[in-house]
Amino acid sequence: MSEDDPKRSEPAPNHGDLANDAASLAPAPPDEERAAKRLKVDNAATSQTEDVAMAVPGEGLHDAPAPAPNGHSTEPTAKVDPRDDRSRCTAPVKKEYLIDVSALRTAPRESFDDDAAEGRDSNDRPQDARDRDSGGKRGKKDRKKAKGQNTDRTFGRFDDAIRLCNSRAFTSEFSPRACKFGDSCRLCHDIRQYLSQGRREDLETWEGKCPIYDKYGKCPSGWKCRFVKSHMEEVEREDGRKELVLLGIPESSLKKSANGREDGEGGNDNRDEEADEQRPGVFNVVPMKHKIELSRKRLDFTQTDQYIQWLNSEAKITEDFHHNRKELAIDSMEDLRARFVDAPLKPSEKRRLYFGPETPTLAPLTTQGNLPFRRLCVELGAQLTYSEMALGMPLLQGAKADWTLMRAHETELTPPKYTPGRGLFSDYDNSRDLKFGAQISGNAPWVVTKAADVLNRFCPHLRLIDINCGCPIDMVFKSGGGSALLETHGKLERMVRGMNAVSGEIPITAKIRTGVKSNRPTAPQVIGKLAFGAREHRERLGAPGCAAVTLHGRSREQRYTKLADWGYIAECAALIKSYNEQKDALTDTAAEPDASTLPNAKDGRMYFLGNGDCYSHADYFDNIEKSRVDTVMIGRGALVKPWIFEEIEKGQFLDKSASERLGYIEKFVRYGLEAWGSDELGIGYTRRFLLEWLSFTHRYVPIGLLEHLPPSLNHRPPAYRGRNDLETLMASENYQDWIKISEMFLGPVNSGFAFQPKHKSNAYEAEG
Numbered sequence: 001m002s003e004d005d006p007k008r009s010e011p012a013p014n015h016g017d018l019a020n021d022a023a024s025l026a027p028a029p030p031d032e033e034r035a036a037k038r039l040k041v042d043n044a045a046t047s048q049t050e051d052v053a054m055a056v057p058g059e060g061l062h063d064a065p066a067p068a069p070n071g072h073s074t075e076p077t078a079k080v081d082p083r084d085d086r087s088r089c090t091a092p093v094k095k096e097y098l099i100d101v102s103a104l105r106t107a108p109r110e111s112f113d114d115d116a117a118e119g120r121d122s123n124d125r126p127q128d129a130r131d132r133d134s135g136g137k138r139g140k141k142d143r144k145k146a147k148g149q150n151t152d153r154t155f156g157r158f159d160d161a162i163r164l165c166n167s168r169a170f171t172s173e174f175s176p177r178a179c180k181f182g183d184s185c186r187l188c189h190d191i192r193q194y195l196s197q198g199r200r201e202d203l204e205t206w207e208g209k210c211p212i213y214d215k216y217g218k219c220p221s222g223w224k225c226r227f228v229k230s231h232m233e234e235v236e237r238e239d240g241r242k243e244l245v246l247l248g249i250p251e252s253s254l255k256k257s258a259n260g261r262e263d264g265e266g267g268n269d270n271r272d273e274e275a276d277e278q279r280p281g282v283f284n285v286v287p288m289k290h291k292i293e294l295s296r297k298r299l300d301f302t303q304t305d306q307y308i309q310w311l312n313s314e315a316k317i318t319e320d321f322h323h324n325r326k327e328l329a330i331d332s333m334e335d336l337r338a339r340f341v342d343a344p345l346k347p348s349e350k351r352r353l354y355f356g357p358e359t360p361t362l363a364p365l366t367t368q369g370n371l372p373f374r375r376l377c378v379e380l381g382a383q384l385t386y387s388e389m390a391l392g393m394p395l396l397q398g399a400k401a402d403w404t405l406m407r408a409h410e411t412e413l414t415p416p417k418y419t420p421g422r423g424l425f426s427d428y429d430n431s432r433d434l435k436f437g438a439q440i441s442g443n444a445p446w447v448v449t450k451a452a453d454v455l456n457r458f459c460p461h462l463r464l465i466d467i468n469c470g471c472p473i474d475m476v477f478k479s480g481g482g483s484a485l486l487e488t489h490g491k492l493e494r495m496v497r498g499m500n501a502v503s504g505e506i507p508i509t510a511k512i513r514t515g516v517k518s519n520r521p522t523a524p525q526v527i528g529k530l531a532f533g534a535r536e537h538r539e540r541l542g543a544p545g546c547a548a549v550t551l552h553g554r555s556r557e558q559r560y561t562k563l564a565d566w567g568y569i570a571e572c573a574a575l576i577k578s579y580n581e582q583k584d585a586l587t588d589t590a591a592e593p594d595a596s597t598l599p600n601a602k603d604g605r606m607y608f609l610g611n612g613d614c615y616s617h618a619d620y621f622d623n624i625e626k627s628r629v630d631t632v633m634i635g636r637g638a639l640v641k642p643w644i645f646e647e648i649e650k651g652q653f654l655d656k657s658a659s660e661r662l663g664y665i666e667k668f669v670r671y672g673l674e675a676w677g678s679d680e681l682g683i684g685y686t687r688r689f690l691l692e693w694l695s696f697t698h699r700y701v702p703i704g705l706l707e708h709l710p711p712s713l714n715h716r717p718p719a720y721r722g723r724n725d726l727e728t729l730m731a732s733e734n735y736q737d738w739i740k741i742s743e744m745f746l747g748p749v750n751s752g753f754a755f756q757p758k759h760k761s762n763a764y765e766a767e768g
């Protein structure tokens with residue numbers, strides 16, 4: 001894909017020259033250190049604005065007085081080039097690419113009327129028009145619903161204007177399936193009416209050819225596909241009638257039941273949902289019958305309940321021992337040991353893991369750690385991936401949304417790279433290892449224990465199950481999960497023990513933060529409990545069997561306001577190393593856990609991963625060398641530039657052109673259509689997650705534009721223009737430009753679609 005390609009180099013109107021690109025930049029905030037932030041202004045910018053934007057460096061700068069912080073204008077004592085002011089928080093962009101925004105500070109900002117756009121109904125009428133039609137009055141029921149904030153705002157939806165009945169979605173025009181609702185069905189049953197009036201026109205992307213049908217020979221979206229003209233035809237029958245025939249019909253739509261009746265003719269009709277879930281190349285798809293069993297509490301948890309009961313009784317025994325330890329006789333410890341009941345499975349019998357410098361890991365990312373993005377990262381060199389964080393209780397309730405997070409692509413089921421002889425068993429079977437692991441969260445031992453049980457039953461393609469002990473979100477923290485577990489070590493230890501007992505051969509790992517409060521780090525205590533268990537019952541119960549721990553170098557209180565503390569991560573890595581070396585030196589059997597309860601790794605060692613602010617191969621190898629971690633988990637750095645894994649593999653900085661970056665966006669769109677469908681709903685989901693990703697990618701500054709290396713994740717780019725129009729467009733932080741990029745592949749935005757960019761607090765960037 002060349003940058004001269006008109007379809008790529010001219011992504012949107014009003015970007016034909018640098019003057020228009022400069023005119024699309026908005027006035028910056030008053031803060032001097034952020035004076036170069038890129039915002040949009042009115043397209044009808046004055047010629048003076050354009051002249052300033054196109055000015056030669058050093059000429060005609062700061063001719064006009066800049067407003068003082070108090071709002072009063074002051075004359076500068078001397079002419080100063082604002083582009084020479086390099087803040088430590090600003091990316092060092094070369095001067096020839098910078099844009100002077102000082103003269104734009106007095107220009108009016110463009111007003112984006114989100115309320116007006118989102119407050120329209122299906123007939124495109126604003127809120128005041130609807131109020132006039134109703135006489136400005138509301139009934140009692142409406143007044144009750146109007147409580148709270150944003151009650152007059154209508155958030156868009158992406159769906160067809162006329163919905164096609166599922167009984168017609170995958171069949172030819174003259175051979176439909178019987179609708180189980182009969183005459184009472186309110187959906188459309190006329191395919192020609194649906195194609196002409198019920199949906200928007202076909203997309204012209206990729207020459208109008210359905211990417212899924214071209215690749216797999218069938219399209220799971222059927223008549224609802226926005227590329228349906230590429231896999232349909234009109235056939236003239238013997239009686240002269242012309243029938244619309246759908247090509248590449250999914251096999252599941254043609255199946256018949258044992259009595260010869262087509263699916264859907266009475267009874268429960270789950271065929272359409274199963275066909276939607278059976279996407280090509282996707283694994284860990286849980287059948288609907290299992291979700292129904294979970295929701296109706298019909299799944300057998302007999303063995304898990306027995307172990308949970310034993311775990312609770314053991315906790316009660318330990319509590320009684322602590323309360324009465326002063327009154328116990330010398331032989332009371334022997335009586336306590338006699339009560340021990342061996343766990344059903346041992347951590348030393350589980351699948352062996354390996355983490356090393358050649359296995360850079362993609363962090364579990366909320367919202368953006370979806371299947372298409374993980375698939376793109378694996379293609380670019382990511383060796384290990386995690387699902388988005390799933391809540392334990394919704395998994396046990398059969399919630400479709402949480403079970404969907406467990407899906408993995410076939411590229412994630414390939415073995416990761418490894419170096420023979422480096423911290424491995426001599427009989428290490430790399431072919432049994434996978435790249436994909438699941439992350440869950442819970443606030444009670446029985447919740448995560450049962451969640452690990454059902455994951456072991458229904459998701460056979462899991463490398464590991466990671467328990468989230470670092471999520472800073474208030475909803476999770478206040479319920480006792482996430483980072484709240486950092487202060488309840490006993491409960492966390494019971495969680496890991498319970499999950500290990502029922503997860504089969506799947507190892508259990510944990511992801512933690514330095515602590516809840518910045519001035520009270522608790523990571524060493526947590527790591528000690530996960531490595532050996534509490535000292536008072538190590539001999540009775542052994543170690544919890546945690547196979548690996550990932551430490552994010554920030555506290556919950558810090559969120560992302562401070563740099564990750566890799567010095568503290570190095571201290572904890574040294575602590576892990578001392579634990580691994582200490583096992584052979586321990587002579588007190590009461591302090592040394594049973595070897596069978598240790599992880600199934602060389603010498604029973606526990607792997608240790610670091611996480612935070614890794615943005616280049618230089619950061620990656622520097623952290624491994626200095627902090628002595630086994631490998632590094634990468635979160636936001638991969639969101640900004642997913643080819644960071646390629647940089648790590650090649651050991652060099654890669655200056656990706658705008659057309660290459662656009663090619664990655666195109667791949668994401670293709671993968672999104674495969675994962676979510678090529679119908680209106682699937683295109684809406686693909687656009688939504690693409691825009692979420694573009695809210696990160698605009699922060700990338702091309703290597704060729706920087707004065708010095710390495711780049712920093714926490715540097716914010718000043719106002720600059722790229723080496724071509726497309727690079728300038730991709731650097732915009734205006735969400736309307738992100739929508740323009742999405743329209744290159746997904747067509748115009750539906751009138752009912754509403755995208756609201758999240759706040760720049762980075763609170764939503766929490767990596768699991």
